[in-house]
Amino acid sequence: METVEPEIAQKPPSRRSDLKKISFSPRYLFTLGRKMAPPVAALAAALLVGAILLYAAGYSPWYAYGVMWEGAFGSRNNLAETLLKATPLILIGSGLAVAFRSGIWNIGAEGQLYAGAVAATLAGIFFTGLPAMILVPLVLLAGMLSGAIWGGLAGFLKVRFGASEIVTTIMLNFIAIIATSYLVTGPMIEEVGKFPQTAQIADAARLPRILFPTRLHIGFLLAMGVALASYLLLFKSSRGYALRTVGISPDAARYAGINVGAGLMISMAISGGAAGLAGATEVAGLTFRLYQEISPGYGFDGIAVALLANNNPIGVIFTGILFGALRSGSEVMQMNAQVPSVLVSVIQGVVLLSAAALGVFRITVAESRKE
Amino acid sequence: MSETLLKLDKIVKTFPGVRANRGVSLEIRKGEIHCLLGENGAGKTVLMSIVYGLHQPDSGQVIYNGEHLDLRSPKDAIKRRIGMVHQHFMLVPTLTVAENIILGQYPPWKILRHMDRVEEKIEKLSREFGLKIDPKALIHTLSVGEQQRVEILKTLYHGVDLLILDEPTAVLTPQETDRLLVFLKEMAGRGLTVIFITHKLDEVMQVSDRVTVLRDGREVATVVTAKASPRMLAKLMVGREVLLEPPPREGPKGENVLSVKNLFVNDERDLPAVREVSLEVRSGEIVGVAGVSGNGQSELALALAGLMPVAGGEIHLDGSVATNLSPRKLSCLGLAHVPEDRHRMGVVLPFSVAENFVLHEFDHPPFARNGFLRYKMIKSHAMDLVRQYDVRLGGVDDEIVNLSGGNQQKVVIARELHRKPRLLLVNEPTRGIDIGATEFVRRQIAAQRDAGAAVLLISSDLEELIALSDRLLVFFEGRIVGQIRASRDRIEEIGLLMAGKSGKDLVEK
Known part of the structure; x- marks a missing residue:
């Protein structure tokens, strides 16, 4: 053992080991630590507040949290359920990170998810004759495109008419959700016609599962891929440089010769596409059909997921899993410890508030240091 | 003379990574106007924030009206009749x-x-x-x-008995500045004590009774203003001789690079801001644009840079039509633009210094390949320019927001000038930056002229215009109301033109 270490240290620095050296230098660890500190502290504060509430309501916080942990990660199946819930959150959060970094406040991921789910269902029902190799990508693509169009619409309204995207995306949420209700109770209702839901999509349209015997499907890996791609787009590509410039300072972007309107449209379409993809993976991987309220608010949780990760898609993987765990853990907590799962909404809320507060704190410290 | 109102004794204040004050001692007398002079980062604002209770010193004493002061917050300071007007208004x-x-x-x-x-x-x-x-x-x-x-x-x-003003003139027009200075003198006459933080020498000379120069968190000297000269103060402040007026260029001017004919530009509210302006700038000359801010100079600059639509008229750059072209195309035609608002336009504050250097070229080779940024090239490019333009920083990966104003401006200047522009459009190149950086920036602008660039210089600092320009165009209400050789002995005439008194009135007088 003693002889091995110096050998490694003396290795001539190749390009690969160069990369390693950078990633573990003290400076890098310091910056990483500084970036990680706010969300971690926010989570700790939220759990503390949650514990106080649990205690005040007459439960043992220790026991309740134990059950919750168990529920989120305690077994293969529980872990799979957590990752299943994290999948749409990571997809949506990654897209929203791109939008928020580009300075456009897409609050419409929920509606874009529905738009994606509708298109994916249609593709899955109509193209029954196709093999899975073609049908699965087709279903996903349909969802993504539909979401991108739904999001791009708000982007277009902003760029062309100056309509606030916050308002338009919220309105488009209502339209998408209510339109879905209409479709599944009327034109698209299953032939049996008993329940407000569509027929099942073709077997060949369904996403392969990756962790038997659980329900976890390949959509989770897809979400990780999308997060990685969003990260590369934002921070490693020249398009991302342009988008971030638009997000920070439209004036500087124009000065740099960047087309601000195009940037806003693109980031709106990207975030809509990611949310649409989330809708498609829900249908093709989990529900196999469309019905009302197919999303329990993933589009809104996705905003929190992105913000808590400081709009960094790699961070979104972690915050997405965290929120997924809170969701799946809370269900078990409600069942086994009789703690209302509403409490978990409180914890999620406090996570967000503390993250925001810490963000403000960070800004204040930075400003007071300057002369 | 008169009694001491405020005494600071060996104030030390350290922030993580910055030693803002390293034992500053200072005495302020009742009823005086006392200037605190120093470059950015000399510790002036921090020192006064301590007096105002915004910061607590690590060590050292504040003695006010003979008693030891231990302020916990500005509320305590207000109670003791200490007032402060910050550089950025708190409204x-x-x-x-x-x-x-x-x-x-x-x-x-x-x-x-x-x-x-x-x-x-x-x-x-x-x-x-x-x-x-x-x-x-x-x-x-x-x-x-x-x-x-x-x-x-x-x-x-x-x-208020003690009024602290932090760089109060940085945001004011020359007229407003004059009015403020007169007001302060009047107030001092009524017994108010004023501490005036600035890095502008002419204001110190104009308004103060005494001046204390700070450098690197220490006080260098306190002198009676009447016995000081701007040159001496500048030397104290920077720690060496400074040359704010680069030598003029001898020899004939070259060909026309910029020609503007009957230009009309509307401002953001769609009201006419530039009306029927015609001008020409030749290779090897600096043409200054003087005027009280808000008289169309900003709009002229933005229109020339392709950032504001031209409502009428024509712009030619090196013989080609340059009216309503995109900033990208203008940049290809040889335009470099140092914008007026550094923070909103000139730099992207949360970006690293290296990223800021490629603001115009981030998607061109060698900085991008196949749509991906090549950080290695971007960084080595940045390190070259940092060395060449003497930008002071920790590393090119630092966020540019952490640099002083002067160093931020050096980044902008370096980025714009290294492309060897045909036309250099500079708007307020030294606003809000310290004297060392000012000297450097002015020398760089003069060097571009010497290298044959045509330079259009817009500034609200008349001193600067005279120091650099060959001739001056005076703007008033969007029109050119006078064209004057830039010279110090005609400063009054220029001032009158800026105020809208026409040349005819002048003659009649």
Whole structure:
């Protein structure tokens, strides 16, 4: 053992080991630590507040949290359920990170998810004759495109008419959700016609599962891929440089010769596409059909997921899993410890508030240091 | 002379990574105007923030009116009749003047009941001190100069013996500056003590009784202003001789590079801002644009840079039509633009220094390949320019927001000049930066002219225009009202033109 270490240290620095050296230098660890500190502290504060509430309501916080942990990660199946819930959150959060970094406040991921789910269902029902190799990508693509169009619409309204995207995306949420209700109770209702839901999509349209015997499907890996791609787009590509410039300072972007309107449209379409993809993976991987309220608010949780990760898609993987765990853990907590799962909404809320507060704190410290 | 009002004894204040004050001692006398002079980062603002209770010193004493002061917050300072007007105003834009003045002083239910009395008192104060302001006006409808008046009124309202002003003239027009300086002298005559933080030498000479020069967190000297000269103060401040006036270029000018014919530009509210302006700039000359800010110079610059639509007229750059072209295309034609608003336009504050250097070229080779940024090239490019233009920083990966204003501007200058522009458009190149950086920036601009660039220089600093320009165009209400050889002995004439007195009036006088 003693002889091995110096050998490694003396290795001539190749390009690969160069990369390693950078990633573990003290400076890098310091910056990483500084970036990680706010969300971690926010989570700790939220759990503390949650514990106080649990205690005040007459439960043992220790026991309740134990059950919750168990529920989120305690077994293969529980872990799979957590990752299943994290999948749409990571997809949506990654897209929203791109939008928020580009300075456009897409609050419409929920509606874009529905738009994606509708298109994916249609593709899955109509193209029954196709093999899975073609049908699965087709279903996903349909969802993504539909979401991108739904999001791009708000982007277009902003760029062309100056309509606030916050308002338009919220309105488009209502339209998408209510339109879905209409479709599944009327034109698209299953032939049996008993329940407000569509027929099942073709077997060949369904996403392969990756962790038997659980329900976890390949959509989770897809979400990780999308997060990685969003990260590369934002921070490693020249398009991302342009988008971030638009997000920070439209004036500087124009000065740099960047087309601000195009940037806003693109980031709106990207975030809509990611949310649409989330809708498609829900249908093709989990529900196999469309019905009302197919999303329990993933589009809104996705905003929190992105913000808590400081709009960094790699961070979104972690915050997405965290929120997924809170969701799946809370269900078990409600069942086994009789703690209302509403409490978990409180914890999620406090996570967000503390993250925001810490963000403000960070800004204040930075400003007071300057002369 | 007179007794001491405020005494600072060996004040030390350290922030993580920055030693702002390293044992500063200072004495302020009752009724004097005392300038604190120093470059950015010399520790002036931190020192005064300690006096105002915003920071607590690590060690050292503050003695005020003979007693030891231990301020926990600005509220304590206000109680002791110490007032401070910050460089960035602390006003709520959507509230009225009166509401801002009493903000935080009373519980809300009292505010509503006493608003009339408050407004009355403000009106009385503003009459008494000649600070005309409507207490019912909303802050965001006021000009910057008026907002500053509100800040001063705020201190008067709460009662003030010691007034600290942090770079009060940085945001003012020359006229507003003059008015402020006159006002301060008057107030000092009435017994108010004023501490005036600045890095502008002419203001020090104009207004102060005594001046203390700070450098690197230490006091270098305190002198009676009457016995000082700008040259000596500059040397104290920077620590070496400075040359603010690069030597002029000898020899004939070259060919026309920029020619503008009958240009009309509308401002953001679609009102005419530039009216029928024609001008020419030749290779190897610097043409200065003088004028009180808000008379169309900004719009002229933005239109020339492709950032504001041209409503009428023509722009030619090196013989090709350059009217309403995109910034990208203009940049290809050889335009470099140092914008007026550094923070909003010139740099992207949260980006690293290296990223800021490629603002125009981030998607060209060698900085991008196949759509991906090549950080290795971007960084080595940045390191070259940092060395060449003497930018002081920790590393090119630092966020540019952490650099001083002067070093930020050096980054902008380096980025724009290294491309060897045919036309260099510079707007307020040295606003808000320290004297060392000012010297450097001016020398770089002159070097571009010597290398054959045509330079159009817009500045609200008349000294700067005269120091650099070959000839001056004076703007008033969007028109060129005079064209004058840039020379110090015609400064009065230029001032009158800037104020809208036409050349004819001058002759008749």
